[in-house]
Structure formats: structure tokens, C-alpha cells
Amino acid sequence: MKILRKIIVVLCTMVVTGAFAKDDDIPKQITIGLIATTTAEDTQKRWQPVIDDFAKYTKMEVHIVASTDYNKIVSGLKSNTIQVAWLGNKAALDAVEDQHATIFAQFVKKEGSRGYNSVLITPANSPVKSLTDILTNKGVYSFYDGDKGSTSGYLVPAYYAFAKNKVEPEKLFKKITAGNHKKNLQAVIDGQVDVATNNTEELDRLKKEAPEQFNKVRVIWTSPLISNDPLLYRKDLPVATKNKIEEFFVTYGKPKNPASQPDVLQNILDLSGFQHSTDAQLKPTADLTMFGLLRSNMYDASLSTAQKQKAFEDITARFGKLSVTLEMARLR
Template structure:
């Protein structure tokens, strides 16, 4: 059951609106569009999100549809063009979105896992049968990041590797962007790269674990050799110019899903989320600082 403390404070007042006033938003928003980046494996994304669309259509009482965009930055562009109502943003993509949209992009809530953890980690994976044990062992080897706008797949590993004296530009024989976390891990297991940056919540939950559970890679075929500091969980975001009653109803529906639609909840969260908690802009200030420093380094190299 939805609890009051789980509702965002900024949206709570709108929940007290008369029923008729709450329903008025449907005149201006006859369809709710949820954005997802195609950087995630297509079949996997559709399998996780499509049941959620049916659930939200019932709860919001308007058609709710999934829209895929070409990359993470495309989610920001869709929000800027008012072509998307809600989307889940990686922390670095949220930083990009705030740089472009400012307060027009509003964080709503984020995951808390079954251990009470409100975040995840960037990890460097190698094949489990490889001799590599540390980043130093990957000197002169091939390496893949996920996407230039990915927090765990680029921003955090690139930033903290340099802090540890490992410059990806010179340390590896070459680096590429694979186009997504699934692509990186699949290519690693196939032998196309010696190391990849991706994400992991804990030893039981992450990209490699999910792919292994789906028999897309063998169990135990990868090994972690580096872990970043904790990254705050990816926020579900809204266009701030949406009616408050719609945002409140969306938050309430997502919070109620675990109790009211447990199978859909399990499918959407992979069974690794205990509940949602409000997300605040201040939660992502460290991520914003990391992305801004990386941008400054890029500009310096080009000048």
C-alpha cells in the first residue's frame, strides 16, 4: 500500500485537489509517453517495460506508451521537445539534462534495493578465465566504455581511473563506446575486448548477472577487477511543466505497484528493488561535478 512518506513533498499538495480538478490534466495530456534509451538491449527493455505500460494505462486512465530513442542524450532531447512525459535517467544523463533544461527537468524518485542501498557501482569486468586482476594488468589491452553519457559506463570509471593514475587514453591500447551495457558485456565474453566498464548493484545484481540469468552469457564468465565509489540510483524524472496532478498520480502508481501488481513489479525491477524513495536534485551534485570535470578535460584536449 502506498504510504504518505513515500510521496514527494512537492507533489503531496496536489493529491489533495478535488477529484474533478485532478482529472483535468487528461485534457492536455491525453497520452502518457515513457522514454527508454535503445542503448539497453531491445528485447530486454520491451520485456521489462511493456507490462508496466499496461499497468500505468489502467492507473492513469489514459493510454501509456513506451518510446525508444537512439541513445541516452536522446532522452534529454525528447524531454526538451515535450515529446516525452516521464523517463528514467542515468545520473550522468540527469546531469546533462539539468545542464540543458535546468529546472524544467524534475527528479521524482529512485530505487532502494533489498539491502537498503540507494545506489549502484561502476565496475570493470574481465573474462573470468583471463589473467587480469587489476587495472594495471590491462595496460596495452583493449577496453570498452558503454556510452559517453553513461554514468557507470563512462563518467565514473573515466574520472576515478584518472584519480588513481590510470588515464584511459594512454593506458589501454584503444577504447571504444560499445553503444550500451549489454553490448559491452556480450562483446567481452565473445573476446572482442579485454575489459569493459559497466554497472553492478551488488554481487547478485548487475548487467552480467542479468545476462547470465537469461542464458545470454555463461554463468560465472566474468569477473570484477575494479569498483567505483557508490553512484546514487538513477532517478525517474518528469517534465516539470506537466500538471502536478499527473505527476502525483504517476508517483502514486509506481509506489503502489509492488503491492497491487507484484508480478509486474518483479518483472520491471528484476526482483532487486525493495521500494522507491524520493529523489532530490541535491542527491546528484557529486555526479554533476564529475561530468563537468570530464567535459572540461575534453575541451582542454581539443584546444
């Protein structure tokens, strides 16, 4: 009986202190982070109708943080100032590796496509007509690169356009400027740069909204398909909250969600909706990231042989662990 009384006391204490927290304790407010591929203002404007519908659906007060700085959104997820986010695959990999967030959904395009492409662009009247023209003229052209957290703006062209051709951008171009999709596109349209990174999503939007500007751009290189961007939420959100968030997004744009506004989705990178996804979609991105780090380490003249070996071991161990995490997600 004494043991039974002790158990009852412990249980009562846990209830009083909240140790048995209810999963249906949905937060009263939540913050959604959005990467801004154009401007923060434009991105928020395009997403606002969806966020308003989300607020009504979840009965939560919803705040938005839109930023052209990918690290700001990743840091927000890590510090819990942001609970849900749209990120590119490269930035999402950073968030997942930190163990604070996980992927729950993925964009679906209007035509049903599950991916998009990175591109290299030049002014339409440029003498540069192919990637070969650039590779055979070292030190001649200027280059607008993307944010280092960007999949299509930085990671994919760094690997497929340059690393696979055994060349480093720093040794290929006479000048490199770090930009983003909007800045890069405008610089090419204005003839201020010879070559820039971008992606087919932004070009499709430009063709639809400003065809006269689109005609000033030439695509000289296109990457293999990149998985559409993911949506993530923090792992420590209550289960009921996660379910509500996921339920809203994967049904948005479909008949089962009468609150959907298909026209609004089309205004966000020509989307038709969202589908379930997991961290497993990041495996190709992880492989590219590891390759890039290993290659940089190999060609770093400031490191001794011993330092390069140590860095090699650290990188392979890090991505070996990450690869297991991503493969486990595939099995869930």
C-alpha cells in the same frame, strides 16, 4: 463600478481562453522514455507490465520509447515528445540542466540498496587480474567504453579508474570502442576485448539468468557506490498529473497499491520499488562531470592558455549555477 465591470470582463475572458487552466486536466495520453541497457526490445518487454498497470492507474493512453541512445530520451524530454523517463544519473543531469525536467523518484533494489557500482571486467581466463595490470601496460590492451551519457559505463570509470590514476584512456589502450552495457558484456564473454566497462546491476542479472555466461567474466575493479537511477517528468505537466504519476510509482510494489506486481519489478534490475527523490541526488554526478571537463580542458594541446582560461571560467560558472539548483532541490 466601471473598474469592477472591467475586472469582470477580464476574468470572463481568461476563463474562456483557458488562462485559468485546471490542474486536474490530466492528459489523455503520455509517452514514457526508457534507456535500454540491453536492447530496446528487451527493455520494453521487461517494463511493459508496469507500464500497463500505470495506464490503468492513470487512465491515460501510454506510449513507450526505449532506446540505447541516451541522448534520444533526453532530447525527447526537451522537445516534449517524451513526458516521463527513466535515465541514468549522467543523462538525468543533462535533462535537469536544460530546465525541462525534474526528478521525482528513484529505484530501490530488492535488498533495499540505494545504489550500485561501476565495474571494469575482463574475460575470466584473461591474464589481466587487476587495474594495476592495465595501468602498467600502456598500449597493450583493447577497451570497450560505455555511452558518454552513461554514469556507470563512462563517467564513473573515467574519473575513479583513470583520472584519479592520472591517465587518459586514449593514451592507455591500444584501441577503444564505444559500446553499451550489453555489447560490452557480450564482447567480454566472447573474448573479443581485453577490458570493458559495466555495472553490478547487469552482472547480477547475468548471474541470475545465465550463470554459465557469468562465469566467463572477471571483475578487476569496482567503483564507489553510485545512486540508483532516477525517474523524471517534465516540469510543465499539470500538478494533478505529476501527483498521479508520482503516486503510482512510489506505491508500486507496496501493499497500498493492489495493482502492484512484485515479480515484474524483480525482472527490472531486481527492483523492489521506487522511492521519492529530487534533483539533489545528482550533486555527486555534477561534481564528477565538472572535474572531467576541467581535466580535458587542462590537457587539450589544441587550446592556447587564454582559451583554456576562458573555458575554465565557463565551466566553473556553468556548474556553479547548476550546483545552486541541485542544492535548492535538497531543501524542498
